[in-house]
Every structure is written in structure tokens, then in C-alpha cells.
Amino acid sequence: MASHTMVPGTIAVFIGPPGSGKGTIAEMLEKKEGFHAISAGELLREEISKGTSIGKDIKDTVEKGKLVPPLLIVELMKMETAIMHKKGKKRIIWDGFPRSLEQARATADIKVAAVVCFEVSEEEVVQRLSGRRVCGKGTHTYHTEFLPPQKPGICDHDGTRLRQREDDTPGAIRQRFRVYEDETRPVIEYYRKKKMLHAVNASSTPEEVYESVKKAIRSS
Numbered sequence: 001m002a003s004h005t006m007v008p009g010t011i012a013v014f015i016g017p018p019g020s021g022k023g024t025i026a027e028m029l030e031k032k033e034g035f036h037a038i039s040a041g042e043l044l045r046e047e048i049s050k051g052t053s054i055g056k057d058i059k060d061t062v063e064k065g066k067l068v069p070p071l072l073i074v075e076l077m078k079m080e081t082a083i084m085h086k087k088g089k090k091r092i093i094w095d096g097f098p099r100s101l102e103q104a105r106a107t108a109d110i111k112v113a114a115v116v117c118f119e120v121s122e123e124e125v126v127q128r129l130s131g132r133r134v135c136g137k138g139t140h141t142y143h144t145e146f147l148p149p150q151k152p153g154i155c156d157h158d159g160t161r162l163r164q165r166e167d168d169t170p171g172a173i174r175q176r177f178r179v180y181e182d183e184t185r186p187v188i189e190y191y192r193k194k195k196m197l198h199a200v201n202a203s204s205t206p207e208e209v210y211e212s213v214k215k216a217i218r219s220s
């Protein structure tokens, strides 16, 4: 008997260091291929901006670039995935989740079709993150040099003013890197052993990375 929870759709997991372009590629797949991306970081930032009790509890942790408690993010991701499936979204991307072995094991009952690992050097990521800007709603991502909006400082999609994320400061970026190496590397090995991992060179242009990711997902 299958050990996986039967879910009415496909889930692709995106793993990669901060600034590796997971969100950008997820956004392209949403626009061009009808995927729906659920970003773990965005769900948490939403809780913070709404000022919910969860948001108040995790604000400090997220702004410092540490991981929030595993059960909290597992619950949020499972709930959001179930809501999206109910809304008829058949192809889901988990962007930035699971990020620790505990999270991966806690979701082993959900069938994941493909795991894409975005590989990029630390130097490049630092350069990318320092120019990263997000829209006022935190949904659309730009780069001052590599992916500028049409009107400087304004989101092309919703007209909100662009800003820098609180955790894109040098100290928080270094912390997020350490967390990635310590907590998330083992997740990559976990999926590699299960033969689910597709490593993608994420240092090329968004269009090239997009094509590699699409191929990886299709071949699964």
C-alpha cells in the first residue's frame, strides 16, 4: 500500500541558499506554466505584517535570519497547501520548505514529485541580495541592477513602493548562510538518497535557470 497521503496535484520543492533565485523562478512558473508557489518565508512575513500572535512570536527570529520552530512552519505549509488544492491549484511549488531534516521528515506523508536544488556561490548571492528589492506587499521581487522595475522604485504589478527586506542586511545574510549550511544541506542529502534531487546551476540568467528547472520538473 502506498505510504503517501494522496493529494490531488503535484508538489515541487525548491531548495537553495538565500538569494539563489528560487522566488524569481517560482514567479516565472506561476506566470507561464500555471504553477502556484507557496513561499515559506512569505507566509511568515505575512503573519508578522498582520501582527498575529504567531507573527509577534517569530518576528525577532525571522529578522535575525534564524529558522522558526519546525512544527509551526510545517503546519502553516500543510494548511496553505490544502487550501490551494481545494481552490483547484493542481501544481504547487514549495519555495524554501522543507529547510531542515525535521521538516522533511514531518512532510514525508505528502507526495513530492521533484526536488530542485538551486546551486550558486556565496559571493554571487551576497551581490544579489544587496541589490534585492521587494514590493510593498512582499510578493514581487526585483534587483536594482539585474531585474529593475520599469519605473524606478515602483512595483510593475501593484504600483507599491519597493523596499529592502529587514533580513537582507549583511549580518542577517551571513546568519542565513550559516543556517543553510548547517540545517538545509542535510535535507539535500536526504532527497539525493531518495533519488528525487535535481541540482540546477542557478548562477546563469533567470531565463536559463528557468529552462533547467522546467526540464527538471518535467523529467520527474
Ligand code: AMP
Pocket (backbone or CB within 6 Å): 018, 040, 041, 042, 044, 061, 062, 063, 065, 066, 067, 068, 069, 070, 073, 095, 096, 097, 098, 099, 100, 103, 167, 176
Ligand atoms: P526566505 O524568504 O525564504 O529567505 O525566508 C525568510 C526567513 O523566514 C528565514 O530566514 C527564516 O527565518 C524563516 N523561514 C523561511 N522558511 C522557513 C522554514 N522552512 N523553516 C523555518 N524558518 C523559515
